[in-house]
Amino acid sequence: MGRMSNETAVDVAEAAIVSEVSIASASASETRHQQPRGANGRFVRMGHHHAEAAPDQGMPADRFLDREISWLQFNERVLQLAGDENVPLLERARFLAIFAQNLDEFFMVRVAGLKRRIATGIAVRSASGLEPREVLEQISHVAHELMTMHARVYAEQVRPELEEEGVSIVRWDELSDDERERLGTVFTDRLFPVLTPLAVDPAHPFPYISGLSLNLAVILVNPRSGKEHFARVKVPPMLPRLLRVEPGPEESPLADMYDTRFVPLEDVIAAHLQQLFPGMEIREHFTFRVTRNEDLEVEEDDAENLLTALERELSRRRFGPPVRLEVEDAMDDHVLDLIVRELGVAASEVYRLPAPLDLRALNAIADLERSELHFEPFVARTNPDLAPTESAKARDIFAAIRKQDVLLQHPYDSFSTSVQALLEQAAADPQVLAIKQTLYRTSGDSPIIDALIDAAEAGKQVLAVVEIKARFDEENNISWARKLEHAGVHVVYGIVGLKTHAKLCLVIRQEAEGMRRYCHVGTGNYNPKTARLYEDLGLLTDDEHVGEDLSRLFNQLSGIAPRSRFKRLLVAPRAMRSGLVAHIRQEIEHERANPGSGLIAWKVNSIVDEQVIDALYEAAQAGVRVELWVRGICALRPGVPGLSETVRVRSVLGRFLEHSRVFYFGGAGEPVAFIGSADMMHRNLDRRVEALVRLTDERHLEDLRSLIERGMSDHYAHWALGGDGRWTRHHLDAEGRPLEDLQDSLIEMHAKRRRKARRR
Known part of the structure; x- marks a missing residue:
């Protein structure tokens, strides 16, 4: 499960500290209800609720578990892997980062959506029997526990073990004078020019805090008047969150191979605040972070204008209302009160956590090239049904599929020598007349996109059904949708009101006995990068019925087609x-x-x-x-x-x-x-x-x-x-x-x- 982004969302270890903690959803029955346990292993009380019996079912009303709490339980499992000493250490750091990213997306979409439905009065009792506000309360309760556990697993388990292996995140006061001097040069050359300190006073209203940005709340004092001021400094997101503490010139070039140190970017900024506010006294500073509603709402009355509407909505995304405020636990109450008041967040939406905040930064640690601290290396190989019978022969994907249907399981079976190879061979084959493809998520430099462009430029008919509303990939998808259009690919955006999530590819080839259709139906995206990290299945076949089914379905997606009966598809x-x-x-x-x-x-x-x-x-x-x-x-x-x-x-x-x-x-x-x-x-x-x-x-x-x-x-x-x-x-x-x-x-x-x- 090395990465859990996007579909997850996009979708782990057992620490001694969390081994007894299991998050439970609220049941409709007092006797069967189980509570999540706190860090001390005792159950934390949550309210009991009684769902209305479903009509004509003859089944218990409490038969459904709450979906939001169930998702939080999934992320708890991610956290358990981060604390499992049997998991390689850098992978545990990765799981901590995955947990943080998963929770960000949960708040941006699920919590934000629930709050929006409550505010508009359209929220209804959940299938688990909870009123919307009760669900929100339980989410807050469980999320507070999980985020506290997450910080503790990092601070008490993963961080000390990393330090034992020579990998550490150090704070500014742990650096030597020489190291501070070198990082001071980094601040002057790279940081100072891009920082924009924003003060709050009658002439400067409280600044807009963008979603997921890390910020410094700075308390300044005018030495002449003694008056206190508040200022905000945004940590630049385009720079690495963790700066490598490079060895000095007197140290061996090999010194940092097993002594790798990083300092948080916000620490470097905080140490040089005087340069941003000359003449002012820096009384205190704290980090904070806001999560906002980043789910999109696009009216799809006119599919022709969908692309424009989505681009407009994306520009509004960063201005969504806040749904969570994370602050470092040392923050003074009066500073917190100011931020809470200006942002308009509720007390239950505030999460006090030890610094450093935003442990997504641990991905930089997890990427270190220390093979002994990673999973055993794994390289995907070609599925035996696609391997050439003689090593000197080039692989012919069409011949292999004609011989037999091929069931792929990625990443154990290579994506590049199967699905990608099919499209690349189809693009180059003069007998191929057309390619039809659905695209939900793919990488920006994808060979899949390149193959479709090559095919179009070779004069083949190429249809790409692009889902530009794939959550958090919208901007990326818009970009390469336009790239495909410019190359002559017929790009359509599916059926109004529906996302096209199906994973389908159809290649039409002229052969001696007539037209033959080669098909791929899969469970995962046409993304070579995630195909190395996601377990997915796919079927390659030239079965006549599947070919007919895909032809009918693509016709429905690209034009006006009557409802069809399918032979092998649901x-x-x-x-x-x-x-x-x-x-x-x-x-x-x-x-x-x-x-x-x-x-x-x-x-x-x-x-x-x-x-x-x-x-x-x-x-x-x-x-x-x-x-x-x-x-x-x-x-x-x-x-x-x-x-x-x-x-x-x-x-x-x-x-x-x-x-x-x-x-x-x-x-x-x-x-x-x-x-x-x-x-x-x-x-x-x-x-x-x-x-x-x-x-x-x-x-x-x-x-x-x-x-x-x-x-x-x-x-x-x-x-x-x-x-x-x-x-x-x-x-x-x-x-x-x-x-x-x-x-x-x-x-x-x-x-x-x-x-x-x-x-x-």
Whole structure:
């Protein structure tokens, strides 16, 4: 899970300090309600709530866990990995940074959205039975605990261990005179010219504080009048947050290989405040940080104007209302009162934390080239089904796909020698007539974009369905959408009112026997960078039915097309929920006809949709075995007598971000399985264009079943969800030894598979 950005959002370790802490959601029942524990291991009280019984369900009203608290529990799991001494040290620093970034996005989107709905009067009671303000209160309570734990894991565990390895973040007063002098030169040359000190007085109103910026609150005193003034200095975001303390000329050039020291940028600025306010007395200074509502609201009445509307809305994003204020814990109350008053934040939105604030900065530490402090190196290899039969031959992706369907699992299977190679070969192949592609997130320098441009410039018909509303990637997507348009690619922005989240590629090639369609349907973005860090699945096929399905779906996305029936796809928002529920009901019938035969095994990022959860509850009540591998949010309660006794829920987090979605049904010995881009959330099923493809190759069906069996196995480290809403970590065996890591086992499994293929 090495990175958890964007989809997460974009989507970890057990510290002694947090090992007993488990965040629990509020239940509707006093007797079954579990509270999150504080740092002392005792439960912290939260209110009890009673949800109204859902009509005609005949199920308990408290059957849904709260989705927001469930997400915070996911981020607690990230934090547990940061405190786990069995995780390499620099990776633990990475998990601390991931935790911080995840929480930023949670406040910018989920908390901000909830506050906006409350303010406009459109917020409704949640499925878990909580009133909107009660949800907000619980989020504040749990977030305060988690942020305090986060700071403590860094200060008491990770930082001291880093220092033992010669890696340290030092404060200004820990530097030698020579080091201060050298950093003073850095301030004069690089910092002073870009700093803009802003004073507050009758002629200068309180300045606007941009979201996620780090700031210094400075208290000045005029020595002549004795009058106190407030000033704000913004830490420049375009400069490195941590400055390397370089060795002096008298030190060995090798000195910093195992003695790497950094000083926070704000410390360097604070030490030179006198240069920014000459003639004034610097009485005190403190750091603070504001998180703002950065979710976008764009009216899509006219798709033609969507790009312009989105660009306009992006310019407004940084002016969203504040939803969180982080201040260093040493800040004086009178300074805090001023900032709180001027920003208009509530007391519950203030988070006092030890400096340094914003531990996203630890990414710079995690990037250090100290191999002994990282995970074992891993290099993705070509899937055996795509490898050339003779080493001297060039890889022919089209020939490999004609031979058999190929099921990819990234990052174990290389993205560059599979999906990327397909597009690059298609762009260069004169027999290829057209390429159609969906793009949700990709990197700015992506070879995928380059291949589409090459194809268009070669005279091929190229269609790119670009989702410019992909959260936090909007500006990037607008940029390369315009780049594609300028190269002659037909760029469309999908269907008004829906995000296009499906991961689809269609290549049309003229061959001797006629037109042939080569298809890719995946679970992850067409992004070569995240494909090395995210676990995803993809199907490469020239199956006629899949080709017809993709042609119909692309026609719907790019033009006016009638509703279509699909043969191997389940497509949202029209038919995915109903299709999956139909398969759940089929498993119920199998179980009733032959007890013990019913099986539902899914792997998803999140499961929230009430209709889907209720269908799974019905399956469990009928005796169907339900196995759910859920990385993030789970609103379903497993193992509840009379409701979900046959349901198990597991979560696995690690060096790769578990991102694939698999929907496997036992089928009474004739299994049915789908992979695709959709999670079981309202937005995916109702407000996005999503696609799942049904797999038909027996090898692939067995691979998926085996994958989920591993994910649900007690043999590997995991978290298990209880019916009370608490996640329990299982990472040690009965003798206290670490359980095997699932992702390490998959690395070895794929390596064995490639060795076996070479021997054949």
